[in-house]
Amino acid sequence: MLHLALESRLQAAVAAVLPGVSVDTVRVRPASDSKFGDYQSDALMSLARARKCNPRQLATDVVARLEIADLCEPVEIAGPGFLNFRLRPGSIEAVLLSALRGEHLFFSSTPRGRTRTVVIDYSSPNVAKPMHVGHIRSTILGESLARVLRLLGHRVVTDNHIGDWGTQFGMLLLGWKTLLDAAALDQDPIAELERIYKAVNASCREHPDTLEQARAELVRLQAGDSENLTIWREMIRLSQVQFDAVYGRLGVRFDHTLGESFYNPWLGDVVEQLMARGIARESEGAIAVFSDGTVPPKEDPFLISRDGEWVANPALIRKSDGAYNYATTDLATLDYRIKTWAPDEIVYVTDGRQQLHFRQLFQAFHRWQPDAAGRVRLIHAWFGSILGEDGKPFKTRSGETVKLSDLLDEAEERALRVVVEKRPELDAAVQREIARKIGLGAVKYQDLLPNRQSDYVFSWDKMLALTGNTAAYVQYQCTRAGKVLRDSGVLPGSWVTGPALILEAPAEGALARHLLSFGLTLEAVADECRPNLLCNYLYELAGLFSRFYDSCPVLKAEEPARSTRLALCDLTGRVLRQGLECLGIEAPETM
RNA sequence: GCACGGGUAGCUCAAUUGGAUAGAGCGUCGGCCUCCGAAGCCGAAGGUUGUGGGUUCAAUUCCCGCCCCGUGCACCA
Numbered sequence: 078m079l080h081l082a083l084e085s086r087l088q089a090a091v092a093a094v095l096p097g098v099s100v101d102t103v104r105v106r107p108a109s110d111s112k113f114g115d116y117q118s119d120a121l122m123s124l125a126r127a128r129k130c131n132p133r134q135l136a137t138d139v140v141a142r143l144e145i146a147d148l149c150e151p152v153e154i155a156g157p158g159f160l161n162f163r164l165r166p167g168s169i170e171a172v173l174l175s176a177l178r179g180e181h182l183f184f185s186s187t188p189r190g191r192t193r194t195v196v197i198d199y200s201s202p203n204v205a206k207p208m209h210v211g212h213i214r215s216t217i218l219g220e221s222l223a224r225v226l227r228l229l230g231h232r233v234v235t236d237n238h239i240g241d242w243g244t245q246f247g248m249l250l251l252g253w254k255t256l257l258d259a260a261a262l263d264q265d266p267i268a269e270l271e272r273i274y275k276a277v278n279a280s281c282r283e284h285p286d287t288l289e290q291a292r293a294e295l296v297r298l299q300a301g302d303s304e305n306l307t308i309w310r311e312m313i314r315l316s317q318v319q320f321d322a323v324y325g326r327l328g329v330r331f332d333h334t335l336g337e338s339f340y341n342p343w344l345g346d347v348v349e350q351l352m353a354r355g356i357a358r359e360s361e362g363a364i365a366v367f368s369d370g371t372v373p374p375k376e377d378p379f380l381i382s383r384d385g386e387w388v389a390n391p392a393l394i395r396k397s398d399g400a401y402n403y404a405t406t407d408l409a410t411l412d413y414r415i416k417t418w419a420p421d422e423i424v425y426v427t428d429g430r431q432q433l434h435f436r437q438l439f440q441a442f443h444r445w446q447p448d449a450a451g452r453v454r455l456i457h458a459w460f461g462s463i464l465g466e467d468g469k470p471f472k473t474r475s476g477e478t479v480k481l482s483d484l485l486d487e488a489e490e491r492a493l494r495v496v497v498e499k500r501p502e503l504d505a506a507v508q509r510e511i512a513r514k515i516g517l518g519a520v521k522y523q524d525l526l527p528n529r530q531s532d533y534v535f536s537w538d539k540m541l542a543l544t545g546n547t548a549a550y551v552q553y554q555c556t557r558a559g560k561v562l563r564d565s566g567v568l569p570g571s572w573v574t575g576p577a578l579i580l581e582a583p584a585e586g587a588l589a590r591h592l593l594s595f596g597l598t599l600e601a602v603a604d605e606c607r608p609n610l611l612c613n614y615l616y617e618l619a620g621l622f623s624r625f626y627d628s629c630p631v632l633k634a635e636e637p638a639r640s641t642r643l644a645l646c647d648l649t650g651r652v653l654r655q656g657l658e659c660l661g662i663e664a665p666e667t668m
Numbered sequence: 669g670c671a672c673g674g675g676u677a678g679c680u681c682a683a684u685u686g687g688a689u690a691g692a693g694c695g696u697c698g699g700c701c702u703c704c705g706a707a708g709c710c711g712a713a714g715g716u717u718g719u720g721g722g723u724u725c726a727a728u729u730c731c732c733g734c735c736c737c738g739u740g741c742a743c744c745a
Binding site: 110123201396557561630 | 669670671672673674680681682683684685686687688689692693694703704705707708709710724725726737738739740741742743744745
């Protein structure tokens with residue numbers, strides 16, 4: 078909050094000293110160490126370097142023009158040219174008071190620039206298959222980004238691009254007609270669909286005629302055969318029931334679920350347009366997009382080096398049998414989204430193995446519709462794989478993928494064991510509800526905590542650990558803050574007329590300063606698609622609160638310490654709750 | 669072969685994108701409940717940031733070489 082005020086004053090001073098220089102890079106941020114004050118800026122050093130002048134001299138000149146006496150003490154020039162800002166007593170207290178009055182919660186919900194429209198594409202499970210651990214990162218990461226962007230005042234459109242079309246439906250239709258067990262379908266639809274798919278798939282490998290039959294079913298579906306369409310729609314409906322159950326548990330909600338099949342009517346047109354513009358051409362019976370040679374080979378997604386030579390690495394948009402690929406669907410999808418929502422950004426949350434595909438997709442689209450491409454920022458927010466203890470892609474002992482619903486069950490069970498042990502006096506139903514929030518929080522937090530681009534090793538014990546840097550720790554500090562507030566008897570809204578706040582103890586100041594950085598953190602999460610920054614922020618805030626709680630009695634303190642500390646409990650609780658909500662994690666009242 | 673990631677404490681990971689003394693958790697060792705909730709707090713040990721060079725006031729971060737690991741590279745998505 079305050080850093081923005083300091084930043085604009087500093088930018089004005091820099092502009093006065095160096096007219097014409099771009100001040101965008103002049104930033105003020107929280108001090109790396111409290112001995113340097115509250116805020117610092119290192120911007121003048123790089124500026125001096127670019128202008129080939131003495132950094133300390135530049136700092137002296139800028140500080141002379143700096144008008145911030147109302148906000149902080151005289152600015153100190155340190156080391157090679159750092160500016161250290163020490164806030165005047167009362168500055169932080171004033172921000173806390175305005176937060177207590179409900180004017181803000183240390184972030185701005187009206188963007189500084191223009192309000193952006195952001196389409197987010199995430200989760201994207203496949204019809205007729207169980208959702209498994211492979212879907213967890215995309216789902217949780219995408220949901221978190223959507224929540225943060227919305228909180229910051231942007232217009233967000235979430236779209237679940239489910240896999241409801243493709244060659245697998247030939248086998249599924251054949252299996253449905255020849256192998257389906259109606260009772261089993263009733264009992265567990267997805268398991269039965271998976272069973273018939275695997276059976277037909279295995280049979281295809283041995284019997285060429287089974288493969289031929291499956292292809293025939295696919296052709297009938299694509300031709301609009303009414304029986305096959307009916308079965309296909311039923312498979313989608315059954316799958317959607319499963320998706321909804323999982324999303325309901327996870328608290329995930331989509332604005333739209335426009336699967337691959339939605340775009341079928343436009344695919345032929347996409348291919349024709351690309352051919353007409355010379356972007357795509359026939360090759361070995363298929364139709365593909367090739368390099369146009371406008372970028373260096375190393376950066377060209379349509380070229381690849383093999384045995385020391387750059388050879389074509391085309392993106393197929395129509396197979397030799399006439400069927401379309403996902404590149405085609407993705408192009409049509411991109412076109413539809415831009416025409417429908419006019420987004421400023423489209424974020425794709427998928428795993429890192431699809432990087433080349435998206436580079437090709439983005440470049441092909443840019444060549445196809447340069448004007449539209451110029452108005453939208455396309456972002457592939459990719460993430461690493463979940464590995465087993467052996468460092469290979471994560472599977473169960475029997476080699477199956479782990480179902481998401483089983484994972485969530487196990488998380489809740491493990492959490493329940495802890496709750497029952499710690500709080501035996503609570504009702505069973507209350508224990509279960511607390512365990513639900515803790516168990517699901519544990520799964521989500523462990524998934525969001527590592528840098529999204531790195532692989533992580535799956536471990537039940539680590540994922541469901543309830544100590545250390547975990548959701549449970551943050552949730553626990555949240556309940557402590559809430560408990561103190563409840564015990565105090567303070568009525569909501571009574572702060573407006575309450576006594577003045579005075580921060581005195583070091584633990585109070587450290588906690589308060591960190592509260593002020595909430596907005597900075599949210600902005601960084603939105604800019605870089607990295608919720609792990611928010612996890613780290615919340616963990617640090619929870620830790621600062623815990624130390625404050627340990628060293629500063631609240632209810633027994635004399636005024637004004639009592640009010641100040643109650644205010645810190647209130648605001649910390651609110652920020653922790655809001656932050657957890659951004660991660661899709663619920664905060665229990667008690668645990 | 670080429671591209672994209674990664675290599676940081678015994679293990680799992682951070683490090684506000686070039687900033688001031690590289691931080692957490694788990695594990696190990698030692699302290700703290702007569703006091704608002706101990707799912708907590710305090711302290712100790714643990715590092716040549718894979719490696720060799722370069723750029724500069726400053727490099728885990730940027731550039732070049734090399735060594736490991738992962739992923740991708742024409743009709744699956």
